[in-house]
Amino acid sequence: MIIPLSSLKIGMNGIIIRLEFEESIKERFIAMGIIPGKKITYVHESPFGDPMVFKIEDNKIMIRKNEAEKIFVDVTEEILSLEESTPGVYKIFLIKGGLFFRKELENLNIVNGSIINVINNHFGKVSLKVNNKTITFGKGRSKKILVKKLNK
Amino acid sequence: MTFEIAIIGNPNVGKTSIFNIITGSRQYIANWPGVTVEKKVGSFKYKGHHFKLVDLPGIYTLSAQSDDEKVARDYLINESPDAVVVVADSLNLERSMYLLMQILEMNLPAVLAINSIDEAQSKGKIINPSFISKTLNIPVVLTSAKKLIGIDILLESIHKVAEKKSIPVRNFIYTESINSFIEHFSNKLEEYDFLKSYDKRWLALYYLEFGSKNFHYPETLIEDINSQFDINKLKSEFMNWKFSFISSIIKSSVIEKGRSWAMRDILDHVMTHKVLGLLIYVVALYFVFSLTFNIASPLSDLIDIGFNYLGNFFNGKIPIPWLNSLIVDGIIGGVGGVLIFIPQLFVLFFFMGFLEESGYLPRAAFLVDKLVRKFGLSGRSFMSIILGFGCSVPAIMSTKTIANKKERMALILSIPFASCSARLPVYIILISAFFDKNAATILLFVYISSILLVLLSAKILQIFFIKGEEVPFTIELPRFRMPTFRNLALYSWNRGKHFLEKAGGIILIATIFIWLLSYFPNNNDISHSYAAYIGKFFEPITLHLGWNWQTNISLIFGAVAKEVVASSYMTILNVGQEGITYALQDILTQRSALALIFFVLAYIPCFATLSVIRQETNSWKWLFFELFYTLTIAYLIANFVYLIGGIFL
Amino acid sequence: MKNKKIILILIGSLSLLMAFLNIKYDSFIFISYITVSLIAFIGLWEDIKNIWYHKSAHIIVGGIVSLLIGAYELLKYLFGWLAVYTSEGNIPEFKIFIYLFSLLMLIILIQEINYLKKTGENK
Known part of the structure; x- marks a missing residue:
């Protein structure tokens, strides 16, 4: 699936496909190492969500969001927050948030890698099934859970 | 005969370190003609030959879009150096090859130096230089500027290439x-x-x-x-x-290939953290400022003592009164007054060099980029603005590494609005005379207005006065490096020396001019001097603010250095440190003092700053623009504050 | 180093203590100690990305900031003596605990970097 670089979630990676800039700017990015065919990983988030730092091989490059929107990458797996999910089967990719939140989820048998089944998503209020138990998360909490869609 | 060698490479590959090792202290900085890009030239001797080494700006490509790239490309075309050393980063070899290819396409005699080889080795990365050398038909040297590896071989290769004159044929097999x-x-x-x-x-x-x-x-x-x-x-x-x-x-x-994790990732994990990253930034800035104060103020006092001694020594030794006054009050006093800032300058340069060479600066830029973007600035500018609260001179010089020329120009002209430490004494005598109860509040207001002024001015200048292309702000976060003391010393020495050479003349002439105004025509009677006449001349436009000619003179003298406003008041009103409060209360009202505080914040930057503006923008035009611009803004603000003050006071 | 949790708790509480001991002495030192303690406690707390070096990173950066404090204090002390002669300043205080803290952190820092070099090979 091809998405703009700006839609990557932290820790996600993709293969650079194309740069949609005018020629002169494009050449500059290429010279900095953003070359189609290379693997690129989103490694650091700034305090305000913008700009973003990406890693290509041994290289860390900071790119502002509006430029990252014009660089397209191919991602093998799509990672989204639970808040954006539609009904279907997902695997937990990452749980953001503090120790207590993760402990709480652990008690519900939700850890990194566990499989969940999203039943419905009502404007971010998500109901899901895990181990035959139905749980509902509010918008704030479902934002903190990143999931990977499983194709089944 | 002298060989001319150019050294080129991507930013952060250790190009400057190699330059420093080869040339040592035999180097100087200047500007490339017509642009504001720094030119560094050094020289060295090898096997009886003289070599001139030109450090080209750190760039990724020769596209000639930015000034940096244009300077590098035009130099390579027009000067046809005897050898071009391309410095590459061993951990980032592929990217450096892009620039190398462009150099080879120009058919220049190139030497490739693959630098930081010690870091590659410690990560287990192994590079075979002979393959590159054979394929491209150029000498390839593995170097480490830090561990002093391969420098001799590099010099030998440069020597060979430069002597050979003919360029080996490179047949790239294109399609x-x-x-x-x-x-x-x-x-x-x-x-x-x-x-x-x-x-x-x-x-x-x-x-x-x-x-x-x-x-x-x-x-x-x-x-x-x-x-x-x-x-x-x-x-x-x-x-x-x-x-x-x-x-x-x-x-x-x-x-x-070596292992993939690096110390950089470990440090970045915390240093770019949402909360901790910002906190560490604050600590870093605080560190620089507190230490600058702690280190520089005893040294400044030392200089002060020296100049006082010198003044006392000459005083009375010269029989002609005006010449005596010129030397003692004009030259020794005036130059001494400016030189007091030198320790502060050097110490700030030193720490600025540390932040720059350690690789921390881009991280700091990353953290705050969003905050200042609305004002047409990038995160990189933020650091320069903050430095401006210490002293405008190093702050303006620190804008050198800002790639976007439009942003840089706007910043150079706006940084003087940042309330530097020399303005504080003026605020303090005015505040303690008139606003004893609300001292902290007023001071806070002054500093908030100062930040707003810098930001708004940067935005306004970019909209109306400064033209230039929008370049996307994309920077690299390099690996962290421990800067060597030698490199830092060279960094601050070069910049300090460059400043003194360029600014020294202007400052000296300006201080003598100010002395002329205060001494003549009535032999050291300030109240009846040209300065006083000028002060009276301006009374019609300042009297409605409650500023009489005495205030006007102090402001004129303040152009030497802002803190001089305070001492001028004492001279003109003929009072000491103790009497100044009452004397000021006699000639100013609360309202007009408040307007004066804000005027001092914004009006004409001191001579040192003006000369550094001239040096960095490379034009007299912008210097005069700055004079007119700050004066207008300051006058408008003073009137506005006076008006608002009328409501509350 | 093993027992990173204990080390982090130690750094966090020790630096917090140092912060309050020096609250009146110097505001830079106060803020830096608070920062070190936050670095340590947050290292204990959130580990969202499940990065293997998370705790080590917090120990190392905490150590670096502590070294800054030590360097600051030393320079302040030395130039304080200069100020005694040039500016009639007060005789500077010799704060032994600040140096000891920085020394301790230096030892922890070196230990941790050695540990990383060993275990990092396999990552």
Whole structure:
């Protein structure tokens, strides 16, 4: 699936496909190492969500969001927050948030890698099934859970 | 005979360290003609030959879009150096090859130095230089500026290449269609005499890579070429050829990739953290400021003692009263007053160099970029603004590394609005005389207004006065390096020396001029001097603010250095430290004092700052613009504050 | 180093203590100690990305900031003596605990970097 670089979630990676800039700017990015065919990983988030730092091989490059929107990458797996999910089967990719939140989820048998089944998503209020138990998360909490869609 | 050698490379590959090692202290900095890019030139001797080493700006490409790139490209075309040292980063070899290829396309005698080889080794990365050397037919040296590896071999290679004169043939095997393009293009070039001196194959490839924008290709040639070839298709073919060529070289010469984690990731994990990152930034800035104060103030006092002694020594020794006063009050007093800032300057340069060379600066820029973007600035500018609260001179000089020239110009002209430490004494005597109860509140207001002024001014200047292309703000986060003391000392020494050479003259002339105004025509009677007449001359436009001629004179003298406003008041009102409060209360009201505080915040930067503006913008025009601009803004603000003050006071 | 949790708790509480001991002495030192303690406690707390070096990173950066404090204090002390002669300043205080803290952190820092070099090989 091809998405703009700006839609990557932290820790996600993709293969650079194309740069949609005018020629002169494009050449500059290429010279900095953003070359189609290379693997690129989103490694650091700034305090305000913008700009973003990406890693290509041994290289860390900071790119502002509006430029990252014009660089397209191919991602093998799509990672989204639970808040954006539609009904279907997902695997937990990452749980953001503090120790207590993760402990709480652990008690519900939700850890990194566990499989969940999203039943419905009502404007971010998500109901899901895990181990035959139905749980509902509010918008704030479902934002903190990143999931990977499983194709089944 | 002297050989001229150029050194070029991507930013953060340790180019400057290699330059410093080779040239030592035999180096100086200047500006490239016509632009504000720093030019560093050094010299060295090797095997009885003299070498001149020119440090070109750190760039990624020769596209000649930014000033940095244009300077580098034009230098390479016009000066045809005897050898070009391309410095590459061993941990980032592939990217550096892109620039190297562009140098080779220009058909220049190149030497490749693969730097930081010690870091590669400690990560287990192994590079085989001989493959690159054979494929490209250039000398390749593995170096480490930090551990002093390979420097002798590098010098030997430079020597060999420079002496050889003829450039070895490099036959890159392009695709057929590119070859026929080069063929056709070169044949066509025969028709244009003024392009004779250029390398024809390079002109063809340069056109293919960058189009016609950055080079004066004749229009008839372009028309012909565009009608014969599908340029866009050829271009992407050429780029693809280059990428695959580069990556095939890299594949064959990097024997072992090494492990993938780095200390950098570990440090970045905390230093770019949402909360901790910002907190560490605050600590870093606080560190620089507190230490600058702690270290510089005893040294400044030392200089002060020295100049006082010198003044006392000469005083009365010269029989002609005006000459005596000129030397004691004008030259020794005036220059001493400015030189007091030198320790602060050097210490700030030193720490600025530390932040720059350690690689922390880009992280700091990353953290705060969003905050200042609305004002047309980038995160990188933020640091310079904050430095401006210490002293405008190093702050303006620190804008050197800002790639966007438009942003940089706006910043240079706006930084003087940042309330530097010399303004504080003036605020303090005025506040303690008139606003004893609300001292902290007023001071807070002054500093908040100061930040707002800098930001708004940067925005306004970029909208109305400064033209330039929008360049995307994209920077690299380099690996962290522990700067060597030697490099830092060279960094601050070079900048300090450069400043003194350029600014010293202006400051001296200006202080003598101010002395003339205060001494004549009535032999040291300030109240009846030219300065007083000027002060009275301006009374019509300042009297409604409650400022009489005494205030006006103090403000004029304040152009030497802002803190002089305070001491001038004492001289003119003929009172000491104790009596100044009452004396001021006699000539100013609360309202007019408040207006004065804000006027002092914004009006004419001191002579040192003005001369550094002249030096960094490379034009007198901007210096006079700055004079007029700050004076207008300051006057408007003073009137506004006076008006608002009328409501509350 | 093993027992990173204990080390982080130690750094966090020790630096917090140092912060309050020096609250009146110097505001830079106060803020830096608070920062070190936050670095340590947050290292204990959130580990969202499940990075293997998370705790080590917090120990190391905490150590670096502590070294800054030590360097600051030393320079302040030395130039304080200069100020005694040039500016009639007060005789500077010799704060032994600040140096000891920085020394301790230096030892922890070196230990941790050695640990990383060993275990990092396999990552």
